[in-house]
Amino acid sequence: MQHWFYTLADEITARLRGDEQFTCWLSAEASDFVRFNRGLIRQSGHVQQRYLTLKLISGQRQAQGELTLSGARDEDTALVARLIDTLRTQLPDLPDDPYLLVSTEVQSSERIVASALPPTQDIVDEVLSVAAGHDFVGILASGPVYRGFANSLGQRNWHEVASFNLDWSLYHAADKAVKSGYAGFRWDGAAFRDKFAEAARQLVLLQRPAVSIAPGPSRVFLTPTALAEIIGMLNWGGVSEKSLRTKQSSLRRMRDEGLTLNNGVSLFENTADGLAPSFQAEGFIKPPRVNLIERGQLVGSLISPRTAREYGLVTNGDESLASIEVAAGTLPQAEALSALDTGVWISNLWYLNYSDRASCRMTGMTRFASFRVENGEIVAPLNVMRFDESLYRMLGDNLMALTRERELLIDGMSYGQRGTDSALLPGALVEDFRFVL
Known part of the structure; x- marks a missing residue:
């Protein structure tokens, strides 16, 4: 992913004319999603996506567009080339932006945190085992997210971190449920079981007649x-x-x-x-x-x-x-x-x-x-x-x-x-x- 993004940034640089500058921002992920209902898997899938936001700048004028890209170099290069042409035709008709501030100091950086997550299947198996017998409702999202920045001055920034987020509830009846969640960078089965046990204790309490208090x-x-x-x-x-x-x-x-x-x-x-x-x-x-x-x-x-x-x-x-x-x-x-x-x-x-x-x-x-x-x-x-x-x-x-x-x-x-x-x-x-x- 990082090499693909940097190669694409080089392609954009090569297409600039005159005093044109560019900045681009990548937002991407490779995520597993699993939806639970009644303690069972109701939907699962894997999403890979790449969104590129490209800003073309000339003087104090700027024009911006966004693309969804595939990761295939030739196809993505052609899409970016067409977007550059479109933005270039818009720039002469745009007013100067008095508050446009462009970073001119090249500060490249890289943060890659190696994934410490187990296979999503292992997480799901543990969740299903613990949730057996309960109306467990929720969604698990797991995997790496990517963010990248590049500009015409040669600055390159990369951010890659894997995390998980299990957002879930134990449902009782009507509008009564215990909501909880477990998120982080490392899956700890013991920590999840502790959270689940606390939610299960609250679920028992939730079955008592509800009370109101005076404002x-x-x-x-x-x-x-x-x-x-x-x-x-x-x-x-x-x-x-x-x-x-x-x-x-x-x-x-x-x-x-x-x-x-x-x-x-x-x-x-x-x-x-x-x-x-x-x-x-x-x-x-x-x-x-x-x-x-x-x-x-x-x-x-x-x-x-x-x-x-x-x-x-x-x-x-x-x-x-x-x-x-x-x-x-x-x-x-x-x-x-x-x-x-x-x-x-x-x-x-x-x-x-x-x-x-x-x-x-x-x-x-x-x-x-x-x-x-x-x-x-x-x-x-x-x-x-x-x-x-x-x-x-x-x-x-x-x-x-x-x-x-x-x-x-x-x-x-x-x-x-x-x-x-x-x-x-x-x-x-x-x-x-x-x-x-």
């Missing part, structure tokens, strides 16, 4: 999966330098008014340890780590090349989080229930939206296995509840603890292509969490 403040424990939904809302412009400058960021008050979170909260974009590539589609190299929030204080932002050009800054990434890391706390995961004492265990959240973006206040719903807890013991499943809370309260004054253990979550998106976003997150114990319905 109002409650102490809650947010699992890493639930916390991921909340932190993920910061990708709606929260850590974007452009959004901060234009006063549209949900974290604007941290910069403008000095608002802070709990001093135990630190947030990073950790590209070095994530699944996403260390280079951008424009060819700029991302720092291994960008500190965004340190001990509760906003100390950085994500700056795209266009924003860097507009405001005279240095780019450090795209303006959304791709490799999230939240620092661990001190609460042992095994003691989370006893620390919660009486309140609500929230396994999953969904349908999140901002109810007041300027105050970083969010609303959303509990989902799947959320439970009423009394005296450190789960007593009943909880009917669906809506919350409305500010990040400044959840991870500020009302944050009681973060767990010592963290969980790696890998983006399960597979619409069109597998995602490369990841998050390393603890769980969070929060008091006075506001339920409104």
Whole structure:
């Protein structure tokens, strides 16, 4: 794959005229997909695909197109040649782009992580064995993803990492199910069996009559999966330098008014340890780590090349989080229930939206296995509840603890292509969490 991409980049270079430049971005994968239902295989397949995005540049003008390629050199070269001709005819009619920033420093790189995954069949056999007798529903995606960049200056970047993501639920009845997942770079059968055993225990509890609680403040424990939904809302412009400058960021008050979170909260974009590539589609190299929030204080932002050009800054990434890391706390995961004492265990959240973006206040719903807890013991499943809370309260004054253990979550998106976003997150114990319905 790498040799094919570099050869294609050389072909593009040879077809340039005059002052033309190009950049191209490859997004490819070789993935096994297996869909499960009622503890059986319902669909399986293998996908190999290559998407190439080509940008032709002349002065401050640019035109862009995308191709689906086969990997056959002659066929792909002919497709690329036709696309170049098409883009070339468009350039004279396009206006100058005042914020076009082209990387002129050649910074080639290569990251190839040899696959540590067993054959997909072995993973499937273990899943089927463990899931026997349960209504196990889910999808497994496994295999390498590839990202590549090339430009007319000779820069070449390559990223190749194999991972797996098993996104699954144990279904009970009606809208009652326990949702879980297991993802990573190495399959550990013991770790999967532990996760399954915990989900099976929750499934038994889910069969008890569900209860409702009155709207109002409650102490809650947010699992890493639930916390991921909340932190993920910061990708709606929260850590974007452009959004901060234009006063549209949900974290604007941290910069403008000095608002802070709990001093135990630190947030990073950790590209070095994530699944996403260390280079951008424009060819700029991302720092291994960008500190965004340190001990509760906003100390950085994500700056795209266009924003860097507009405001005279240095780019450090795209303006959304791709490799999230939240620092661990001190609460042992095994003691989370006893620390919660009486309140609500929230396994999953969904349908999140901002109810007041300027105050970083969010609303959303509990989902799947959320439970009423009394005296450190789960007593009943909880009917669906809506919350409305500010990040400044959840991870500020009302944050009681973060767990010592963290969980790696890998983006399960597979619409069109597998995602490369990841998050390393603890769980969070929060008091006075506001339920409104």
